[in-house]
Amino acid sequence: MEELILKLKKEIIEVLNLEDIKPEDIDANAPLFGAEGLGLDSIDALELIVLMEKNYGIKLQDPNQGKEIFKSINVMADYISKNRTK
């Protein structure tokens, strides 16, 4: 799981252009959205949906599912490990 969490952090930094942020700066328990944590917004959420499908073969039909899955890196990694197809 630790390996997946680190990989996920690197992927998110790259795909969301989080300049000046390193994997170790991201608290895996902190919220991804909102003022706390990484402060991502709705376009970032859509980009994370693409990341899930492209890198892990998980297709989310309803963007609202993302609200639960993208709560934090830990929640996201847990969901990926249980549902990934690649």
Next chain:
Amino acid sequence: MVIKLADNIYSPLGATTWENYQAVMAGKSALHQYTLPDGSLYTASLFPEEERRDDGYTFFEQLCIASASDAIARAGIDAASQRVQFILSTTKGNVHLLAKGESERALLGTSAAVICRHFGNPNPPIVVSNACISGLSAQIVAMRSIEAGLCDTAIVIGCDVQSEFIISGFQCLHALSPDPCRPFDKDRCGLNLGEAAATIIYGKGKEGWVAEAGAMCNDANHISGPSRTGEGSYRCLQALDIDKEQLAFVSVHGTSTLYNDEMESIAIDRAGLAEVPMFSLKGIYGHTMGAAGVLETILSMQAVEHGIVFGTRGYHELGVSRQVNICAYHCSTNKHSFVKLLSGFGGCNAAMKFSYNTSIDHTNTITYDPSIGTISSIRISPTADELVELYRTNIGDYPKFFKMDPLSRLGFVATELLLKQCSKADYGILLFNRSSSLADDIAFQVTIKDRSNWFPSPALFVYTLPNIVTGEIAIRNHFQTETNFMVLDAPRANIMAAQIAIAAQYGPQIAGWCDVDANGNYLAALVAVPQHTAKETIEQELNKILK
């Protein structure tokens, strides 16, 4: 006063305004269901595949020419006259050509020049590319250009054609409905795309349809999400000075997305117009993007002339938080004015008010302040890396900068540097360029190039509109007035200065050239213009910084 001389709608439902009006009255629609490469379904109003040919003129240009030809013939004007100005309203023009590696003809200014040449017009055309409000922005530009004496007649052509580029983009934003859309309905689940060309010709006169007033306001909230308070649309409606007793209806945007329709209901309620009948035409035509503002204005004029308020196809039960008066079915009216409302990506909103045979003179007077002799300006032409360095050295407190596309980064940094020299104000933003959003368009095209690796990027797609840079600047600075974007075939100081001076009639402007070309050449040459600055003052400064 500025009046309508003639019009045309060329859509899958008919080749003239009259054919389209009859089709709408008969409850027809050209919406059909199609499949995307990933197997997902979408519904759209498209021309038949066999008509979609690029020979000589592209399909997009053929539609523009067919629509404009009919309107010009009806107006009985000489389109080749020097006193006639062509204004093209489009978001993506020939963007489908990028898939074939053709970037020059994909440029909006190049395509507009081809259309203009067809009619023998000697003036460089102006392309208004202001996301989904382009059709109203273009009509506002036409109205003001005639009022300011820049031309006697303005031919406004609104057109967009659909392609995998656009459809996959909206699909990755999860904005498309697989079924016919249902504006304002409780079960609405997204929009349908559409394609059409529509032309409206304006000139000076005293009778007929009068373009009374127009307003554009930015939400300064988000580049793709509508304001939760309907701020920009509300401000537009306020600016029109509406007497609701005179209004037959409000012809709303009504895209059928969850957030747009909710936003519009809030804006209309806040403006005190909740009781006024309203309708959306998206359930018939889909969202025709650059054509929407023109097409929906023309049909609304037809409705008033025939004493009709259109029904909203697909609407059954109110699904927005405010008790607005959505017409489900066609009904009658004896009133002679209406408002057309639109909103779009980049946080932009626009509204116009039209009246039929009004006795009140609505000519707006133009006043220049000769005491404004000098204006602030800036010119930067960095490489991509130098631009990042400029940001880090001079700004550094806006991490969102790194999420922006090259054009937005350039406009953002240039504006930040310019504002350091200027007094604070609620500036309008009017930017021009040649390449539109080409750098980002090419980047997005890469994500849909390979069928086995087909992952259209939402973060890239939202920047495939040039006016997003104006939204980014508005958000950063909380500018909530006009934002507009025009594409020209080259940096022409005289045309830019004339349009900036007109915009500056309504408030101070941050304006000028902001371009990133296909080879990665960056150039921003901006001026900060106080209200009522004269064209000559602006042109003088632009000539200095554009060289």
